[in-house]
Amino acid sequence: MMQRAAAPPRGPRGSSPSVRGGPRGGIQKNRGGGGPARVDKDGDLVMDAGAAGGDKRRAGRGRIGGSPQPKPLTTGRTNAGPSRGGNHNLHRAQAILRGMESKQATVLETRITAGGASSLRIDGLSSSKAASNPDRGLEALLGFLERKASGLDAKSNRPVKIKKSSMKGDSVIITASQDDIDQIQKLDKFTFAGSVLSIRACDPPSPRDGKSVEKKETVSQAAQEAKDRFRAILAARYDANLKLLNLSALALDTGLREMGVFDGSTTTSKVFPAMMVVCEGLFKSPQEKRDAIISVTLADNNLADVSAVTTLAQTFPDLKNLDLSRNKFMDIKGLNAWRWKFRHLENLVLTGNPIESQPTLKDELLRRYPNLQIVNGVTLRTPEEIAAAKAVAEATKSPIPIAGPDFRDVSQVGENFIRQFLPLYDTDRIALLGTFYDAHSVYSLSLNLSSPRSPEHNMPIQPWTAYIKFSRNLTKLTHLTARMSRRYKGAQAIQQVWSALPSSRHPDLQSHADKYLIECHPIPGLVDPSGQSPRGVDGLIITMHGEFEDQLEATTEKSLRSFSRTFILGPGAPGGPQIRVVSDMLTLRAWAPLALPQIASISPEIQPAIDPEQQKRDAITMQLVEKTGMVPNYANLCLTETGWNLEQAFIAFTANKDRLPADAFIQGVAR
Structure with missing residues (x-):
């Protein structure tokens, strides 16, 4: 009994069948153009038909099948999901929590989502005073959002721009870049024209129906638990009286160890950004953050450079006091990631690091940090000297003095x-x-x-x-x-x-x-x-x-x-x-302030002012040196950590002297 022959292969799985007829051989699949085979006058198959008149992409190849087509390169997202480039916050969140248990491997902040919102839905405009405008208040709202979002970061000159906007009922759908979306989301619950705004992430409007789908911003129970534990750890390490956040010896922290963040694969570089994300969410405004924390200590974290903790400069850019003592900084290159950061830093501690032996260390630090006054407990310059140096630098930028106004009136x-x-x-x-x-x-x-x-x-x-x-x-x-x-x-x-x-x-x-x-x-x-x-x-x-x-x-x-x-x-x-x-x-x-006129005058050479408070501290330091035999730098650090109380400093020394290194003591003095 005759049986039907099996059909030849029809190409890759999922491809559509040819509309020109029955099944063809394998060579047909690769011929450009998809038309009938070309033959010469003798009936022989023309082997370079594709190059001669078919697909121009194979011109000059001289091959039957042509060169394989390269895979398309995409730079944005497709319908299949987020691109490999992804969102910076997503990568940061993944790096933060890598190495933790699966129940903790979720984002810490609701604004860090898998896709990274590029659109927002804003409610509250219809109940505002601006709703009576001819455009229902849309233009005023967009200007408000751009202006307020641009002002959240005082250090940045980059304005926030809204790319697209549309009205959907009483809601406004806006589209912007990811960085701008992150800034605008911080305006949730702000008051606009007498109405409280509600800002939620949503998918961009579909080109077919124009509708947007609001994204879920719920946080899983495991993520919320991890976030709460981070908050508890930070609260225990915060000193409200000194406005100090103690982030020293993180690897020895019991709470972090119980969370499993130091399970062998996760290090300070992984957990530190997570703590900074939580810190960022604790404050309602940059000013509140500046008022709450002016000092941070990162002592005893085994740091060879600041690459693992570079997010500190992003979270607390206005720090005045920073302690990096007892780490492994070899030279100034270890601080390069913070070269243009901490423009308000006044006090820096680097004791217990090999970098102390660098002869040009202090000069380089003074150049990097324009307001730096104290390094390792030693006052290098006063606020008056800093102000004078800034005035000289400003005068150098404008070599022609700015004169006062010339007002020549006639009869008033x-x-x-x-x-x-x-x-x-x-x-x-x-x-x-x-x-x-x-x-x-x-x-x-x-x-x-x-x-x-x-x-x-x-x-x-x-x-x-x-x-x-x-x-x-x-x-x-x-x-x-x-x-x-x-x-x-x-x-x-x-x-x-x-x-x-x-x-x-x-x-x-x-x-x-x-x-x-x-x-x-x-x-x-x-x-x-x-x-x-x-x-x-x-x-x-x-x-x-x-x-x-x-x-x-x-x-x-x-x-x-x-x-x-x-x-x-x-x-x-x-x-x-x-x-x-x-x-x-x-x-x-x-807006910018007016340039003040420069009064030309010859002023006497300014002698360094003697600070009575600094003299008192130097005297206390020497007393502790005499009682303990420590070098001045360690004595100064001990006094700093005990609020310059000599008795408390001596008690702290007695309790910890066995753990101090040999270079903490003056040579020849018994401990």
């Missing part, structure tokens, strides 16, 4: 104008226009979005939405039509612009004169509005630099901005104001 015309202009601009702009502007007055506004900013006086960059459509920045506008359309001439045209700008509040000129820098000079050759003088008339040019607050009507948020404003004043036309504004040019930029 300039002074009277300024004293009237500022309060009227804040309270009654229409009256201001009628007092000093006429049909020939010209006004323009320009935004400088790239002005330099000092990291020491840094504030979040406020949004410019209300100003950008009026900006006449000639470096940005290249078309003549756009340039001329934003040059407003006449009181009526100026009034339309001013009515659209946010309300403002300038500092009082009488009580806050230091907030302004004003110059005034006579200027000849202005057009005579009466036409009587063909050579023109004299006037004044006034340049004013300062700051002001503005506020949109739809929100209660205030923004602080810096400005420069140049006026040209001249005599008014017959029947018009006596003094008129010929030109008014306003430039706005992100």
